[in-house]
Amino acid sequence: MIWDYVCRCVGFAGVVIFITSALTPVPHFLDKWTAPRSEIEPSDAIVVLGASASAGGILSPESILRTDRGIALYGQGLAPLLVFLGGGKEGGPTEADGRAAFARLQGIPSSAILTETTARTTREEAIRVKALLQPKAVRSILLVTNSAHLHKARPLFERAGFEVHAVPSDIYVDPGKPEERLALMRGLSEEFVGWVYYWIAGYL
Amino acid sequence: MRAIFISTLVVLTSVGAYFFGIRRLRLTGRTFGIALGKMLESVGITLIFMVVNLVAAVATVLAMRSLTTTFVSIYVTDDVVWVGLSLLQGLTFQWWRELSVKPRYSGQ
Numbered sequence: 662m663i664w665d666y667v668c669r670c671v672g673f674a675g676v677v678i679f680i681t682s683a684l685t686p687v688p689h690f691l692d693k694w695t696a697p698r699s700e701i702e703p704s705d706a707i708v709v710l711g712a713s714a715s716a717g718g719i720l721s722p723e724s725i726l727r728t729d730r731g732i733a734l735y736g737q738g739l740a741p742l743l744v745f746l747g748g749g750k751e752g753g754p755t756e757a758d759g760r761a762a763f764a765r766l767q768g769i770p771s772s773a774i775l776t777e778t779t780a781r782t783t784r785e786e787a788i789r790v791k792a793l794l795q796p797k798a799v800r801s802i803l804l805v806t807n808s809a810h811l812h813k814a815r816p817l818f819e820r821a822g823f824e825v826h827a828v829p830s831d832i833y834v835d836p837g838k839p840e841e842r843l844a845l846m847r848g849l850s851e852e853f854v855g856w857v858y859y860w861i862a863g864y865l
Numbered sequence: 866m867r868a869i870f871i872s873t874l875v876v877l878t879s880v881g882a883y884f885f886g887i888r889r890l891r892l893t894g895r896t897f898g899i900a901l902g903k904m905l906e907s908v909g910i911t912l913i914f915m916v917v918n919l920v921a922a923v924a925t926v927l928a929m930r931s932l933t934t935t936f937v938s939i940y941v942t943d944d945v946v947w948v949g950l951s952l953l954q955g956l957t958f959q960w961w962r963e964l965s966v967k968p969r970y971s972g973q
Contacts, residue, residue, distance in 0.1 A: 665906055672909030684868045713940075781936050837867050851943060858939075 682846040683839040692834075692845055696808040697815070700826040705799040706775075707731050707740045708790055710783065710806040710814060711747030711756055718754030720763070723807065728760045730805045730830040732767050740803060744775045744793065746786050783810070784864050787817040795822075803828050809852035816865045911948075911955030918947055918954075 681687050709731035712724035720728065724747065735743045743764060747756025757776035764774055777793055780786040794802075801824040806814055808829040818825045834841045859865045886892040922942040929937050 668906040668909035668913070669902060670909065671912050672905035672907065675908050675912045676905065684872050781938065839868050839871060842868075855939070 683843050686842075688842045688846040688849065689834070691849060692808070695812070695849065696831070697811045697827045697829060699828055701734070701737075701739065701803070701828060702826055703738075704740045704801040704803045704824075704826055706742035706744055706794055706797075706801075707734045707803045707805065708744045708818070709746065709760065710786055710804070710810065711780065714747060714749070714754075714756035714759055716750040716753045718749070718756070718759045720756060720759050724756055724760065725763075726832060727805050727807075727830045728763055730828060731760075732764050732769060734803055734805070734828065735764075735769055735773065736767075741773060742775060742794075742797070742799065743769060743773055744777065744790060746777045746780060746790070748778050748781060783814050784817055784859070787814070787821040790818070791821040791823075800824055801826065805830050807831055807848075809848050812852060813856045813859055813865070817859075820865075907956060907959050910959050911952045914954040914958070915947055915951035918951055922947075 709727050712727055713721045714724055715721075728745065731743055731745070734740065745757040745760040745764070747760065749755035749758075755776070755778040757778045761771075761774045761776050765771060775793060777786070777789045780789045790802075802818065803826050804811070804814060804818055804823075805828045808831050811827050811829060815825050815827055834845055856865070883897065886897075887894065919942055923939065926937045926939055926941065929935055
């Protein structure tokens with residue numbers, strides 16, 4: 662029966678993809694192959710894209726990772742402005758404000774920090790950052806987010822008129838752990854689907 | 866190293882289960898091939914359910930965004946629980962089909 666045959670073919674493909682993802686280094690090769698190169702050079706501003714925070718304002722690990730990367734870039738004197746993005750939940754403290762407070766604790770002066778708390782998608786982030794930085798004559802930016810997200814974020818910020826220097830904020834993933842390989846593959850697949858959606862919608 | 870350890874162990878327990886089935890439970894080698902096919906069918910139907918669920922979830926999120934003022938992040942679809950729930954749906958559907966095609970399982 663054709664239905665059984667289709668199910669078996671889909672099942673076979675699923676099993677092959679699962680075993681390849683979990684038990685071989687293929688996800689790491691894919692990640693290395695697709696990851697954008699870090700382009701660290703002096704720019705007009707550092708833009709740290711939003712990740713997530715709890716309703717109480719506690720930053721997620723991904724958010725802290727990006728924030729740390731942004732602070733390190735500022736510490737190296739690569740840009741005079743540090744822009745943090747990220748909204749809040751249920752009227753609570755915003756992610757961007759939490760990041761700004763964290764940066765001030767690290768010795769970054771308040772005058773160098775800008776926040777944007779209303780954007781809800783990467784596309785909206787590009788539009789809002791354009792509105793925020795255009796009056797300050799910012800042309801070039803160091804764009805901080807994870808590698809997989811950069812594929813979608815970079816063209817959006819370029820479209821907004823910025824000269825973008827990508828700065829991936831990735832962490833080390835143990836290539837020997839099947840669980841981490843699966844998580845890596847999942848992350849790559851999600852961002853690929855997101856990129857396809859943005860491409861179909863004409864945002865890229 | 867961990868991947869090799871896990872895969873070796875799973876191969877060993879699978880071989881053990883095969884011989885246990887043949888010698889103790891008197892299962893036949895011929896039906897083992899059919900069982901593998903059924904396993905692939907179950908995985909396939911689970912994946913089909915997962916794709917249907919995710920497409921429905923994304924469509925719902927996009928519809929809510931366009932039809933209401935409520936903003937729902939597309940990342941609500943990002944959850945490993947879809948796999949487990951799709952597995953339950955897939956196995957139930959698969960067994961439903963099996964029992965409908967082969968009435969001898971009905972217990973009558």
